[in-house]
Amino acid sequence: MKKHAYLIMAHNEFHMLRKLLTELDDERNDIFLHIDKKTQFVDQNEITSWVHYSNVFFVKRRKVFWGTYSIVECELEMLAAAVKGNYHYYHLISGTDFPLKSQDFIHDYLEEEDSEFIDFHKEGDKGDLFLYKIKYYYPLLRYVGKGEFNGVGKRQDFLRFLKKQQWKLLECQKKIGIDRIKKYRNVSFYKGNQWFSITHDFAEYILSCKKMIKKMYRFSNGPDEIVVPTIALNSQYAGRVKKKSLRLIDWERGTPYSFINSDFDELTNSQAFFARKISYDEEPLLVNRLARKIHDNKKLEKKPLVSIVVPCYNVEEFLPKCVESLIGQTYINTEIILIDDGSTDRTGEIAKQFADEHNNIYYYHRGNGGLSAARNTGIDIAKGNYIAFVDSDDWVDCNYISKLYAAISDSDADISVCGYHKEEGESGIVSFDKTDVISPKRAMMILGDIYPKENVLLVIAWNKLYKTSLFSDLRYTEGRIHEDEFIAHRILGKADSIAVITDTLYHYRIREGSITATDNGQNIKHLDLLDAFNDRISYSKCMLYGDTLIYMLYTFVEGMKILMLKYSDEAIKNNKILDSFRSKSFEILFSNYAFLNKYLKIELLRSILKTKKYRDVVIRNNNEYELTEGK
Structure with a gap:
């Protein structure tokens, strides 16, 4: 068996990396992974858990800056680690690349090959004049890369200063006639796109040139695109170089262009092995479609079983309409699970009668434990591949399940959501x-802004169809209100992708007797919301969602302001709610100080040190806003 080594340079986009590793996971492949040292919350154990057949080796992390010698150093370190395995081919790819061919196709194609697949062109080809990148010295580029540094603060000021000095130094070199290329008159320089698929012999040859590479390119500009093609075409391997890298990269529409779902036909018709680049955070449907195409998946005609869990508590007036709407579903293969949560009216009797009359309706009685406990009982009982939750005083359209399932089936999503x-x-x-x-990363970003309607649509439980497997290690938090807020980030964060549709299929009503309707927002348990937001902050401190952490911290502050407006002065006084605000703010400040920006630090400190005054300001600002909006 001729094995291949995949050398992957990753920075962020860990959902995309997970999809990529899933496609490369094959006993014929080993994976050598470098993750930029600038990236926070890297979990090597989790990454390793994404593959089952390939070996994953983590290369020592270093800070990598675009267009600098640090990229070359990273490539050399990965090659040095990989050549010990004497692989047939070495593929250098990015963590935002995705295969366009199956591993069977790639291995069969390269089985008897000994070519080096490297993109290249000469100075002036395609209008590209690149020799200036190695003609002059760029000593400061290694510290600043090619960033813009448009932000505020002393660090950004200093980096802008370094960048300015670099270009001043370049002009000085031009004036005095610096020309480093004179030392290498016998070398013909070539430029490519950095990514390659090469043989073991050539990989070893590159490593034998390591000292020469450092001497020639350490202070150059964009050496990652020049080193490998130049070495190859100035060596005994020149005759083995094929002028293609087996990558589809579009430099006409971007630097490079990031493919979108409408490019699907272009991608699948390409002869390339890999596409660069694709963002799973932005284009999960494209990635799912490509994966399906690679494996030529055929959809099963038989519809999977869907479990519909209905928690019931003292809803004798509303339960018949709810259950009848579920009986009338156009999607046939369902089980309806009625959980009587210790009702004291005729709810249990009505539910049991439905179960006696319909062979797909099941009745279960339990002691009163609240909505979360009843849902959890339903999850434990459910036998379906998919699961939905319907509140017993609501009802749904007849195509509620069929449309939600179609959205999942068409997109290979794990969750579908309706209006x-x-x-x-x-x-x-x-x-x-x-x-x-949408990707789970995008869903988490939506959770990080509590005001738009999309936030509510993603948080609530009953407008969704879920893969039941998502609940394998998740349950609703019992004994709390705002139960959906406690689990939303965990269930969305665990999903592969989420399909959202414009259809409004669920009918929701607030009835007398519910907490929301009766307490007018004065129940002290509404403070549970801040605990849910705190849990969301903790959940975001991870590899997949570290980028969303700052938004979750904002969510806590904004959620606290909403509760300050909701509670009356009387409720504040009688329940010592200001003390609760103060203690919860202190916990957030203490636990997350390193991640807070200046605005959040000031807001939290004010809410701790002068809680009453802070609430007064919140109320005044809200009143002024409402007056302005009223005008």
Whole structure:
């Protein structure tokens, strides 16, 4: 068996990296992974868990800056680690690349090959004049890369200063006639796209040139695109070089262009082995479609079983309409699980009668434990491949399950989400503006802003269809209100992707007797919301979602302001709620100080040191805003 080594340079986009590793996971492949040292929250154990057949080797991390010699150093270190395995081919790819061919195709194609697949062109080809990148010295580029540094602060000021000095130094070199190329009259320089698929012999040859590479390119500009093609075409391996890198990279539409879902046909019709680049955070549907195409997956005609869990508590007036709407689903293969949470009216009797009359309805009685406990019982009982939750005083359209399942089936998502109708009292429609497939990273970003309607649509439980496997290690938090807020980030964060549709298929009503309706927002348990946001902050301190942490911290502050507006002066006084705000703010400040920006530090300190005054300011600002909006 001729094995291949994949050398992967990753920076962030860990959902994309997970999808990439899943596609490369093959006993014929080993993976050598470098993750930029600038990246926080790297979990090597989690990454290793993503593959089952390949070996994963982590290369010593270093800070990598775009367009600098640090990229070459990283490539050399990965090659040095990999050549010990004497692989047939070495593929250098990015963590945001994705294969366009199956591993069977790639291995079969290269089985008897001994070519070096390297993109290259000469000075002036394609209008590219690149020799200036090695003609002059760029000693400061290694510290600043090619960043713009448009932000505020002393560090950004200093980096802008270094960058300015670098270009001043360049002009000085031009004036005095510096020309480093004179030393290498016998070398013909070539430029390519950095990425390659090369043989073991050539990989070893590159490593034998390590000292020469450092001497020639350490202070150059963009050496990663010059080193490998120049070495190859000035060596005994020149005759083995094929002028293609087996990558589809579009430099016409970007630097490079990031492919989107509408490029699917272009990608699948390409002869390339890999596409660079694709963002799973932005284009999960494209990646899922490509994966399906690679494996030529055929959809099973038989519809999987869907479990519909209905927690019931003292809803004798509303339960019949709810259950009848579920019986009338156009999607046939369902089980309806009615959980009687210790009702004291005729709810249990009505639910049991439905179960006696329909062979796909099941009745279970339990002691009163609240909505979360009832849902958890339903999860434990459910036998379906997919699961949905419907509150017993609500109802759904007849195509509720069929449309939600179609959204999952068409996109290979793990969750689908629809809009809903508000019924009785405050009426209206809450729905998405467009049908889409979003990544869990994007879903987490939406959770990081509590004001848009999309936040509510992603948080609530009952407008969704889930893969049941998502609940393998998750349950609703019992004994709390705002139970959906406690689990939303964990269930969305665990999903592979989420399909959202514009259809409004769920009918939601607030009835008398619910906490929301009866306490007018004065129940002290509403402080549970801040605990849920705190949990969301903790959850974000990880490799996949570290970029969303700052947004979750903002969510806590904004959530506290909303509660300060919600609670009356009387409730604040009687329940010592200001003390609760103070202690919860202190916990956030103490536990997350290193991640807070200046604004959040000031807000939290004010809410701790002068809590009453802080609330007064929040109320005044809100009143001024409402007056302005009223005008």
